[in-house]
Amino acid sequence: MSMGRIDVHQHLLPGGYVEWLRSEGIGQxxxxELPAWSADGAIALMDDNSISTGVLSLSTPGTHLGDDARALDKAREVNDFGAELAKDRPDRFGYFATIPLPYVDGAVQEAVRALEELGADGVVLLANNRGTYLGDPAFEPLMAELDRRSAVVFVHPAELPAPAVPGLPPFAADFLLDTTRAAANLVLHNVPRRYPNLKIILSHAGGFLPYAAHRIAVTFIGQGRxxxxxxxxxxxxxFDTALSGSPTALPSLLAFARPGHVLFGSDWPFAPDLAVKYFTDGLDAYESGDTDLHQAIDSANALALFPRLA
Known part of the structure; x- marks a missing residue:
């Protein structure tokens, strides 16, 4: 396969950010466990999986650990790091700016700086921010600002505001529910219709959304919708395909998503190299013989959102 995939779900972990998390008692x-990361390691992973460009983002827990000012400072540090990386290797890296929700004023301030001054390709928002889900009216100023800029918004799950099931790590199932909750809450509050310029990407094939969309839609009838x-x-x-290139997830996703709305994702380095290869091979097998679908998911759909990557 020729090079050319655009990976919209790839993470970065700057050394200073990881040191800060560990100083706060966060090692997972x-x-x-927080994985090792380097730009060279990212490029090696991309070369092994025919990925030309990775659009990088910070994963959970983001930068807000309870202190607004510290959250904004750390978001600025991470965004400056991402901007320099994309500037040095624009052929291999893009990035989504980190936004310090639930600190709304700081989030608006940093979104404007990152998009206007740093040239970020979009912003990453956690599905829930210290228990408040996207779509909540508290976040209206940020959504309005992002809509004015026709921003691409990458939604990544966080840990549920509820106890984990013993023996079941959050990434296995809770992450999928977190994304589904955020998507439903965004629709519940009419965000897609009130802010039509937003291009919102949901991680991991939208969590449970493709499978449960009809059930959710019927539920809303009782609310006058x-x-x-x-x-x-x-x-x-x-929707991205991170950890979702399987013969059970892909049919549901492709039956549900609009044409042009499925994008390639790897979730590296939180998804280790073997997992990336497993789900990428699964995607290739599913697309086998369908050249148009292959090209669309690998790069064409992403280029419509990120034309600079052409």
């Missing part, structure tokens, strides 16, 4: 994210309209809004999101 989603139940996984038209189920067809709700279903249309739920399918208006974009």
């Amino acid at each position: 994210a989603g139940g996984r 038209d189920s067809g309209e709700v279903f249309e809004d739920l399918s208006s999101f974009y």
Whole structure:
């Protein structure tokens, strides 16, 4: 296969950020140990999986650990790091700016700086921010600002605001529910219709959303909503294939998502090299013989969102 994939779900872990997390007693994210990361390691992974460019983002827990000012400072540090990386290797890296929600004023400030001054390719938002889900009216100023800039918004799950099931790490199932909750709450509060310029990407094939979309849409009838309209809004999101290139997940995703709304994702380095290869091989096997679908998911759909990567 020729080079050319655009990976919209790839993470970065700057050394200073990891040291800070460890100083705060955080050595895991989603139940996984914080992995080693380097730009050279990312490029090696991309070369092994025919990925031309990785659009990098910070994963959970983000930068807000309870202190607004510290969260904004750390977000600025991470975004400056990402901007320099993309500047040095624009052929291999893009990045989503980190936003310090639930500190709304700081989030708006840093979103504007990152998009206007640093040239970020979009922003990454956690599905829930210290228990408050995207779509909540508290986040309206940020959503309005992002809509004015026609921003790409990458939604990544965080740990649920609830106890984990013993023996079941959050990344295995809770992450999928967290994304589904955020998507449903965004539609519940009419965010896709009120802010139509936003391009919102949901991680991991949208969690449970493709499978449960009809059930969610029918539920909203009891709240005075038209189920067809709700279903249309739920399918208006974009979806990445990270950890989802399987013969059970892909049919549901592709039956649900709008044409042009499925993007390649790896989830490296939280997904180790073997896992990336496993799900990428699964995606290749599913796409086998369908050249148009292959090209669309690998790069064409992403280029519509990130034309600079052409």
